[in-house]
Amino acid sequence: MSLPSTDAPLKVLVIDENSIRRTLLETGLREAGFSNLTVLDDATGLLERIYALDPDVIIIDLENPRRDVLEQMFQVSKIVRRPIAMFVDHADRDTITSAIDAGVSAYIVDGLKKEHVRSILDMTISRFNAFERLRLELEETKSALKERKVIEKAKGILMKSRDLDESAAYELLRKTAMSSGRRIADVAEGLVNSYDLLKG
Amino acid sequence: MSLSPTRSRSGEPLRIGFIPLVDATALIVAVDKGFTADEGLDVDLVREVSWSNVRDRLNVGQFDAAHLLAPVAVASTLGLGHFREPLIAPFNLGVNGNAITVTTALYQAIAAEADGDITNPAVTAKALQRVVAKRKAAGQPPLTFGMTFPYSTHNYQLRFWMATGGVDPDEDIRLVVLPPPFMVESIVKGHVDAFCVGAPWNSVAVDLGVAHILHFVSEILERAAEKVLALRADYASRHPDIVAALVRAHDKAARFAEEPGNHEEVAHILGAPSRIGVAAEVIQRTLQGRLKVSPDGATRRSPIYLLVGRDGAGRPNPVQAAWLYAQMVRWGQAPMSEALLKDAMAVFRPDIFDAVTGAAGASVYSGPADGVGAFAGPAFDPADIAGHLAQWSIRRTAF
Numbered sequence: 002m003s004l005p006s007t008d009a010p011l012k013v014l015v016i017d018e019n020s021i022r023r024t025l026l027e028t029g030l031r032e033a034g035f036s037n038l039t040v041l042d043d044a045t046g047l048l049e050r051i052y053a054l055d056p057d058v059i060i061i062d063l064e065n066p067r068r069d070v071l072e073q074m075f076q077v078s079k080i081v082r083r084p085i086a087m088f089v090d091h092a093d094r095d096t097i098t099s100a101i102d103a104g105v106s107a108y109i110v111d112g113l114k115k116e117h118v119r120s121i122l123d124m125t126i127s128r129f130n131a132f133e134r135l136r137l138e139l140e141e142t143k144s145a146l147k148e149r150k151v152i153e154k155a156k157g158i159l160m161k162s163r164d165l166d167e168s169a170a171y172e173l174l175r176k177t178a179m180s181s182g183r184r185i186a187d188v189a190e191g192l193v194n195s196y197d198l199l200k201g
Numbered sequence: 202m203s204l205s206p207t208r209s210r211s212g213e214p215l216r217i218g219f220i221p222l223v224d225a226t227a228l229i230v231a232v233d234k235g236f237t238a239d240e241g242l243d244v245d246l247v248r249e250v251s252w253s254n255v256r257d258r259l260n261v262g263q264f265d266a267a268h269l270l271a272p273v274a275v276a277s278t279l280g281l282g283h284f285r286e287p288l289i290a291p292f293n294l295g296v297n298g299n300a301i302t303v304t305t306a307l308y309q310a311i312a313a314e315a316d317g318d319i320t321n322p323a324v325t326a327k328a329l330q331r332v333v334a335k336r337k338a339a340g341q342p343p344l345t346f347g348m349t350f351p352y353s354t355h356n357y358q359l360r361f362w363m364a365t366g367g368v369d370p371d372e373d374i375r376l377v378v379l380p381p382p383f384m385v386e387s388i389v390k391g392h393v394d395a396f397c398v399g400a401p402w403n404s405v406a407v408d409l410g411v412a413h414i415l416h417f418v419s420e421i422l423e424r425a426a427e428k429v430l431a432l433r434a435d436y437a438s439r440h441p442d443i444v445a446a447l448v449r450a451h452d453k454a455a456r457f458a459e460e461p462g463n464h465e466e467v468a469h470i471l472g473a474p475s476r477i478g479v480a481a482e483v484i485q486r487t488l489q490g491r492l493k494v495s496p497d498g499a500t501r502r503s504p505i506y507l508l509v510g511r512d513g514a515g516r517p518n519p520v521q522a523a524w525l526y527a528q529m530v531r532w533g534q535a536p537m538s539e540a541l542l543k544d545a546m547a548v549f550r551p552d553i554f555d556a557v558t559g560a561a562g563a564s565v566y567s568g569p570a571d572g573v574g575a576f577a578g579p580a581f582d583p584a585d586i587a588g589h590l591a592q593w594s595i596r597r598t599a600f
Contacts, residue, residue, distance in 0.1 A: 065250070
């Protein structure tokens with residue numbers, strides 16, 4: 002993807018308080034040739050900063066409450082220097098839904114070429130989705146690690162109090178889980194909690 | 202009434218978005234007090250951070266329903282500011298409930314210029330005009346007023362009020378959008394001189410000792426539709442049973458919340474961290490319409506400060522939608538057209554409300570005769586919006 006040389010490079014502003022996601026998106030946009038890029042991690046005094054930067058495209062994550070501030074830029078009033086619209090004029094309904102699903106929104110200066118805006122939007126949506134996948138994977142890894150620790154602890158309790166070896170302790174946990182229709186990690190957690198209670 | 206099996210029995214709850222504000226009372230109480238469960242509805246309340254998010258998530262189908270600014274329901278239906286998505290409002294969540302809060306410095310400046318009772322909006326609007334003129338003459342920067350959204354009652358109430366005193370809201374002051382939770386911080390840091398916002402944020406600013414409540418918006422208009430329960434029109438027509446169950450649950454919740462004996466319990470439900478997350482005592486004051494208006498402890502009381510279902514407030518009134526549309530025309534957000542007016546009025550659905558609640562709502566209405574009750578100007582007539590707007594010299598639309 003490259004921009005026609007006759008066009009001035011688009012000025013893109015990214016507002017995202019999440020540093021990892023911000024970096025993911027910034028890298029993606031730079032690699033795609035959008036070099037005139039400003040990234041903000043905090044949206045204090047947003048309107049003033051936007052007037053100073055005068056961007057063509059503004060990308061903001063949906064977790065940011067200051068998104069409502071941008072909506073004012075649609076208005077015809079003294080406070081608005083360049084009329085800006087949400088990307089609705091540049092994208093079909095599916096793209097809008099994908100963006101909202103991905104947790105991002107974009108605002109675009111009137112009169113921009115549709116194809117430029119589309120490529121920025123597509124990149125943004127894919128990077129936001131990639132970040133969400135990473136976040137989920139990390140969460141799963143964390144919870145798997147936590148479960149393994151709790152199972153280890155429960156095994157230790159059983160080995161000590163019932164004088165079992167490690168594989169017998171695990172087998173007991175597994176059988177209890179199966180007969181009660183619960184997960185091994187849940188049985189282990191219950192055991193650890195009860196043990197802590199009894200221990201005082 | 203049987204519910205759609207796709208929603209009630211498959212285990213997929215309804216997702217309803219809200220912004221942490223006291224006018225979400227009927228919705229929050231309907232869910233947390235079990236009125237929706239009584240109707241066979243499983244509801245997930247989703248707290249949102251911006252009106253843009255609530256609107257977009259509702260419009261693209263991530264939310265089944267939402268606590269929404271009444272003017273946003275109209276704007277969305279008319280395709281103003283974003284893509285067009287027809288919405289309906291079968292229940293009016295809140296009437297009034299906002300207040301105009303000013304810094305102590307601005308309060309004193311207005312008081313010094315006031316030619317009469319400072320609780321009278323006609324007096325304060327003229328005083329504001331003199332303050333604005335003096336600042337201009339002295340070369341001082343214009344006053345900055347915060348409000349919550351371009352398509353908000355707050356925006357229109359502020360504009361209506363100051364324009365009667367000769368202050369042009371687009372020329373003489375700066376009107377900026379601020380998310381409600383940032384209002385207090387903005388006035389403390391001196392980023393704004395005043396704001397118009399819903400409860401509890403005005404009280405929070407007064408309690409901090411940095412500001413005065415100048416007006417309840419009910420002093421400017423006796424009756425303004427503030428927030429509605431909004432659904433996509435196509436979703437509502439596919440799921441009339443869900444709409445009916447929601448309206449019934451909201452009607453019950455609103456009645457429950459308005460019982461003075463229940464205020465304490467309701468304030469605790471609303472105050473929970475996952476709901477509004479503000480001290481129950483502050484919320485209780487707003488439910489009672491008894492607000493501390495000055496850091497010195499002075500209070501002002503109004504029986505119509507915020508109506509949640511009381512006096513027929515739950516029943517959507519299309520005249521309110523027409524008034525909101527008229528403001529959009531006045532301030533250049535929408536062109537004047539009979540077709541748009543008709544679409545705007547059709548957002549508010551008293552027919553659904555009446556069918557579900559047994560038409561009790563219409564008979565208990567005790568508001569102003571024209572449905573609006575503005576403190577200035579002649580009665581509002583939805584049949585002649587152009588004529589109505591023509592009498593105001595400060596406006597963005599030519600007639």
